[in-house]
Amino acid sequence: MHPSEAEDVRALLNRPIRVGGCIIPKRLFLAPLSKLGNVAFRELVSEFGGFGLLFSEMTGSRSVAFGGGPAASGFMWRAAELPHLVCQLYGDEPAVMALAAERVAAEGFMGVDINFGCAVAAVCKHNCGAALLRDPLRAEKIVSAVRKAVSVPLFVKFRTGWEDDVRTAVDLARRFADAGADALTYHPRVAPDRRTRPPKWAYIGMVKSSVDIPVIGNGNVFDIDDCRRMISETGCDGVAIGRIAVARPWTFAQWTDGVLPDDDVYRRCALGLIDLLGKHFDESTAIRRYYKFSNYFAANFKFGHTFYAMVHKAKSMDALREAVAGFFETAPEIASRPRITMLR
Numbered sequence: 339m340h341p342s343e344a345e346d347v348r349a350l351l352n353r354p355i356r357v358g359g360c361i362i363p364k365r366l367f368l369a370p371l372s373k374l375g376n377v378a379f380r381e382l383v384s385e386f387g388g389f390g391l392l393f394s395e396m397t398g399s400r401s402v403a404f405g406g407g408p409a410a411s412g413f414m415w416r417a418a419e420l421p422h423l424v425c426q427l428y429g430d431e432p433a434v435m436a437l438a439a440e441r442v443a444a445e446g447f448m449g450v451d452i453n454f455g456c457a458v459a460a461v462c463k464h465n466c467g468a469a470l471l472r473d474p475l476r477a478e479k480i481v482s483a484v485r486k487a488v489s490v491p492l493f494v495k496f497r498t499g500w501e502d503d504v505r506t507a508v509d510l511a512r513r514f515a516d517a518g519a520d521a522l523t524y525h526p527r528v529a530p531d532r533r534t535r536p537p538k539w540a541y542i543g544m545v546k547s548s549v550d551i552p553v554i555g556n557g558n559v560f561d562i563d564d565c566r567r568m569i570s571e572t573g574c575d576g577v578a579i580g581r582i583a584v585a586r587p588w589t590f591a592q593w594t595d596g597v598l599p600d601d602d603v604y605r606r607c608a609l610g611l612i613d614l615l616g617k618h619f620d621e622s623t624a625i626r627r628y629y630k631f632s633n634y635f636a637a638n639f640k641f642g643h644t645f646y647a648m649v650h651k652a653k654s655m656d657a658l659r660e661a662v663a664g665f666f667e668t669a670p671e672i673a674s675r676p677r678i679t680m681l682r
Contacts, residue, residue, distance in 0.1 A: 344596075347566040351594045355390070355575055357552055358491035358520035360448065362422075364390035364594050365576035366565075369523070369556055370426040370451060370495060372396045372458075373630050374584050377414040378614035382607065383583065384419060388590030388597070390576065392423050393493075396453055396461075399429030403437035414618065420446040424493060428453040430465040430476070432483035439484045449491035449520075450484060454510075457497070457529040468529035471499045471510065478513045485518025495523040495556075502528050504541045508548045515549040523554040523578050542572035554578050561675060562593050584634040585676045604638060605666040612659055621655050628658060637680035640671040 351366045368375060368383060370393035380392050395412040402413050402425075415423055425442040427450060429435045439450045454477055456467030463469075470477040485492055494514045499506035511522055526541035537557030546553040555574035559565050560582045568577055583589050587607055591597040611631060615624035632649040636642030645665050652658040 343566060344562055347562055347569070348594060348596060350569060351390075351565070351577075355552060357449070357493070359489070360491050362390045364388070364590075366590055366594055367391045367523075367554060367576060367578040368393055368583055368590070369578040369580035370394060370396060370453070371580050371584065372412075372456065373627060374580075374634070376412065376615075376618070376627055377416060378611060378618045378624075378627070379584070379587070379631065380419060380423070381416060381614050381618075382611050383587045383590065385610075386588040386591040386597070388588075388592070388594040390422070391448065392419060393451055393578075394423060394425045396426050396428055396456060396467075397438075399427045399431070399435045399438035402427065402441050403434050415445075415447070417446075421448055423447055424449040424451045424491070426451040426453050426495065427484075428456065428461060428466045430470060430480075432476075432479045435480050436483040436487035439488045443488040443490045447490065449493060450488060451493040451495055451523070452481060452484060452519075454494060454496040455523075455525055455529075457531075462529075468497055468500075471496065471506075471529060474510060474513055477510070478517045481514050481517035481519055491520045492518060493521050493523060493554075494519045495525070497525050497527055497529050498538075498541060500529045502538075504538075504544050507541055507545050511545045511549050511553070515551050519551060521552040521554060521575075522549065523556055525556045527557060539568055539572055542568070542574050546573050546575070552576065556580070560678065565593060581634055582676065584631060585637050601669075604635075604670070604672065608635060608662045608666070609659065612655065612662065616655055624655060625652070625658060633680065634676075637676035637678075638672055640673055642673075642677060642680060645670070 354361050354363050355365050372395050375395040397412045425447045427438050442450050454470050461467040524545050526537045542555045552575035554576045555568045556578040559579050588599050636646040648661040652661045
């Protein structure tokens with residue numbers, strides 16, 4: 339990628355964008371990531387900066403509305419991140435989603451995001467997430483109920499549907515916009531596709547041209563050139579990144595501020611997240627969250643399976659620190675681009 343092209347992308351990502359009544363200073367967002375976009379990981383990302391918004395991990399509406407364990411629901415945050423933190427909710431009952439959104443707004447979150455994108459069986463069997471794309475009227479009612487309940491910016495994250503037909507995505511986008519959504523994050527894959535095929539970026543452009551609210555593109559953006567191409571090819575208003583942000587938490591600062599990582603950044607991130615997870619979670623939960631993180635972080639290394647194996651053998655936080663520190667005693671070979679096959 340030519341340096342001038344990188345500067346052009348940087349300039350675009352640093353253009354403020356209005357969503358509802360809020361001005362967001364940058365157009366590069368952390369996508370919502372179940373079990374990965376937790377409060378500890380977001381704190382690590384915040385140490386680098388460079389993002390416009392952070393989205394929480396998927397959070398159950400009933401747990402938020404009626405109470406429940408915060409670690410189980412993902413409804414955890416730091417006060418310092420609330421001005422740029424959007425809480426993602428999932429559920430299938432408009433009234434409960436509205437109550438949950440009211441609590442989110444009362445706690446001081448910047449905005450609310452509705453999950454119509456998660457296609458895992460454990461979510462869809464309860465008629466939540468992407469399952470609601472099969473019932474556009476109910477999905478529309480959920481957006482409308484949340485819109486009436488809160489005045490903070492309202493986002494909707496969704497996929498193409500359950501069949502590969504962009505007309506479905508366009509219809510859904512219009513329904514959500516008409517129901518009161520302030521912005522859409524669109525992942526152009528069908529719901530059953532767990533990243534086995536490339537997302538159809540052209541669909542993002544069709545969705546963008548069908549509505550008058552911002553559309554955030556999402557799917558297979560792994561470097562700044564991918565980011566440039568997505569914006570150029572689709573005309574999307576911003577980009578949400580997930581897997582590359584987990585693999586390289588400094589990505590936001592690098593792409594928007596031009597801050598290049600130093601040679602020690604991999605070791606610092608790997609060890610730093612252990613400490614942050616230990617601060618926010620009990621030991622068992624912290625270890626499980628780190629296991630999931632390591633699946634993605636290992637993609638940075640030419641021999642990433644070694645890092646992965648060492649981490650998963652550790653059964654305590656002390657053993658985890660020792661294993662990770664041991665891995666970096668000899669500087670690992672870094673891949674120029676994370677191994678996509680590991681970012682599943």
